Amino acid sequence: MxxxxxxxxxxxxxxxxxxxxxxxxxxxxxxxxxxxxxxxxxxxxxxxxxxxxxxxxxxxxxxxxxxxxxxxxxxxxxxxGCCGECSEEIELGRLEAKPTAILCLGCQEATEWEAKRRLQIA
Ligand SMILES: [Zn+2]
CATH class of the missing domain: 1.20.120 (Four Helix Bundle (Hemerythrin (Met), subunit A))
Structure with missing residues (x-):
């Protein structure tokens, strides 16, 4: 960046x-x-x-x-500005909305999906 x-x-x-x-x-x-x-x-x-x-x-x-x-x-x-998961650059628009974001949109969605899935199992 x-x-x-x-x-x-x-x-x-x-x-x-x-x-x-x-x-x-x-x-x-x-x-x-x-x-x-x-x-x-x-x-x-x-x-x-x-x-x-x-x-x-x-x-x-x-x-x-x-x-x-x-x-x-x-x-x-x-x-x-680098994603903590995949090391790609986090989308600028996403950082503008949330400067504390540590994951890119794709990885964030994957994390949320995983969390939801775990909740459903538990
Ligand atoms: Zn990522």
């Missing part, structure tokens, strides 16, 4: 990263985790619910952060 294209995607990833880390959800989660202060005003079940919701949120946000950092690391290594 051309370096100016990589630079464009790098900007997109960094913007996405800033959005994730500064999002209100992220800040709220920090509050929700300190259930000690809330315990007086909330019954246990709603405190537990808030905590489990915040943990789910944390998982999602952390996963996004990891994907973004992976993408940035792949830029450093010069492998950004």
């Amino acid at each position: 051309k370096s100016e294209m990589v630079a464009r995607f790098k900007k997109a990833l960094l913007e996405q990263r800033a959005q994730v880390t500064s999002s209100k959800k992220w800040a709220m989660e920090g509050l929700a985790l300190s259930t000690d202060d809330l315990a007086d005003e909330m019954d246990l079940s709603s405190a537990e619910l808030a905590q489990s919701m915040s943990l789910q949120l944390k998982g999602r946000e952390l996963m996004m952060l990891k994907q973004i950092d992976d993408g940035l690391a792949r830029m450093e290594r010069g492998t950004f």
